[in-house]
Amino acid sequence: MRAIQITEFGGPEVLTEVELPDPVAGPGELLVEVDRAGLNYADTHQAENSYLAKMELPLVPGGEVVGRVGPRRVVALTAGGGGYAQKAVVPGATSFDVPDGVDDLTALSMVVQGATAWLLLRRSAHLEPGESVVVHAAAGGVGTLAVQLAKRWGAGRVIATASSEEKRELALELGADVAVDSTAPDMTEALRAANDGRRVDVxxxxxGGAVTDQSLAALAPFGRLAFYGMASRQQPTPVPPGTLLARSAAVAGMWLPHAFRLPGRVVHRAMTELFDLVLAGDLRAVPGGEYGLSEVRRAHEDLRARRTTGKLVLDPSR
Structure with missing residues (x-):
């Protein structure tokens, strides 16, 4: 089968197209004929081994696929890679049947970005109706869905940040009340100004980096910052507990794999609700571009340069 393999860690240049033997599914696993694989910013960390879970070489990257298991159509998270290929082995526990009427791109958008946005708002930030919500990188895969979900779930004001006029216009089209330039020199002041001079709730x-520091400083009493990535590759300033106490603020981290350990099949509930919203016409995925296996280096370059919007997918047939 055709696949992308990494034999040394680094940037986009380490992504190499190769022929590999077909993988074999073990107990509790499914062998998926991959129609599309998801491309995520986390994949760029995986390629350079700076991700939360450390990788081992050789590695076929890619954390999500949609395709066929016999007559079934499924979308699934992989176990540590394997998605950038024509066939992939996935755990049955992280696989979901795709309803009729949900296309490949939308299914892939929901399994990582959609579930992440759902968990951030429902579990990490515990959004209450009427609260203000800031969505950084609002034109990205998670951001485009988080803007829609926050608005649907009763946020009083959704403030989107993005780096270009085109991306900010997209966020407004998706339901954001106001869009802020993400390159603003003082994000604290920019967020408060976007919220009519008030501090923000979520x-x-x-x-990461200064954006996180300045966003934390913009929180209202009992405000919550839900942290789920570090695209700048810069660590925020450590936050002493006393600082949180002084502001009655909370900071929550969220990594999607941990959600599968929660009781009550939380991710499955999230996926059911997300698919229902899609089928009802109340939630839509934003296409961000499709790349062939031979174009995967360009895809990673585009991701790292923040040139993309919405959901990016990989077509293993070309």
């Missing part, structure tokens, strides 16, 4: 942040 921030969804995957940037």
């Amino acid at each position: 921030v969804l942040d995957m940037t």
Whole structure:
């Protein structure tokens, strides 16, 4: 089968197209004929071995696939890679049947980005109706869905941040009340100005560095910052507990794999609700571009340069 393999860690240049033997499913696993694989910013960390879970070489990257298991159509998370290929082995426990009427791109958008946005708002930030919500990187895969979900679930004001006029216009089209330039020199002031001079209640942040620091400073009493990535590759300033006490603020981290350990099949409930919203026309995925296996280096370059919007997918047939 055709696949992308990494034999040394690094940037996009380490992604190499190869022929590999077909993988074999073990107990509790499924062998998926891959129609599309998801491309995520986390994959760029995986390639350079800076991800939360450390990788081992050789590695076929890719954390999500949609395709066929016999007559079934499924979308699934892989176990540590394997998605950038024509066939992939996935755990049955992280696989979901795709309803009729949900296309490949939308299914892939829901299994990582949609579930992440659902968990951030429902479990990490515990969004209450009427609260203000800041969505950083609002034109990205998680951001485009988080803007829609926050608005649907009763946020009083959704404040989107994005780096270009085109991306900010997209966020407004998706339901954001106001869009802020993510390159603003003082994000604290920019967020308060976007909220009519008031501090904000919830921030969804995957940037890191100064953006995280300044977003935390913009929180209202009992505000929550939900941190789920570090696209800038810069660590935020450590937050002493006394600082949180002084502001009655909370900071929550969220990594999707941990959600599968929660009781009550939380991720399955999230996927059911997300698919229902899609089928009802109340939630839509934003296409961000499709790449062939031979174009995977360009895909990673585009991700790292923040040139993309919405959901990116990989077609293993070309």
